[in-house]
Amino acid sequence: MEHLWSVARYIARWHRCVLGTQITEMKLHKLLYFTQREAYILTYSPLFNEDFQAWQYGPVLPSIRSNYTVLREDTELPIRLSERGKFIIDSALREYGHKDAWSLSRLSHGEYAWINARKGLSYKERGVTVILKEDIAEDANRVRFRRLHFKQP
Numbered sequence: 001m002e003h004l005w006s007v008a009r010y011i012a013r014w015h016r017c018v019l020g021t022q023i024t025e026m027k028l029h030k031l032l033y034f035t036q037r038e039a040y041i042l043t044y045s046p047l048f049n050e051d052f053q054a055w056q057y058g059p060v061l062p063s064i065r066s067n068y069t070v071l072r073e074d075t076e077l078p079i080r081l082s083e084r085g086k087f088i089i090d091s092a093l094r095e096y097g098h099k100d101a102w103s104l105s106r107l108s109h110g111e112y113a114w115i116n117a118r119k120g121l122s123y124k125e126r127g128v129t130v131i132l133k134e135d136i137a138e139d140a141n142r143v144r145f146r147r148l149h150f151k152q153p
Contacts, residue, residue, distance in 0.1 A: 002085040004048045008032060008064060008071055010079050010089055014097065025068045026057065030104035031096060033059040037111075038092035040140030041147075047088055052131040054117035056124065058108035059131055111139050 039047035113135035
């Protein structure tokens with residue numbers, strides 16, 4: 001299991017080096033979510049242990065939310081990730097890294113995991129319901145199926 005802050009720093013550093021801009025907090029949350037889902041797609045297990053909450057604009061990690069400014073300042077700290085972890089993150093970044101935060105938010109709103117965690121909440125409510133890892137795994141199964149059966153030649 002990877003440490004969340006190493007994953008977040010890796011994504012932030014990629015964004016700065018590849019796209020030439022500092023990642024926004026909203027985009028970081030969404031990329032972390034899609035990276036977690038990618039881990040389930042590729043390995044059937046989570047990349048990191050922390051739970052997302054189903055906020056108004058999509059999945060949010062409370063520890064990232066409360067410490068985002070620290071992350072912006074420590075992106076040069078060493079990143080300790082396994083080769084497996086880097087492979088998973090790179091796979092998610094190839095798929096989603098070039099999309100803007102609002103596009104990622106719209107994509108996350110179509111996820112069963114987010115929809116299930118938002119049951120009973122209006123669109124404008126923040127919500128702090130935990131997004132179940134089992135539900136993220138269910139979304140991963142659907143994506144895995146699509147990738148296997150609808151591959152482009």
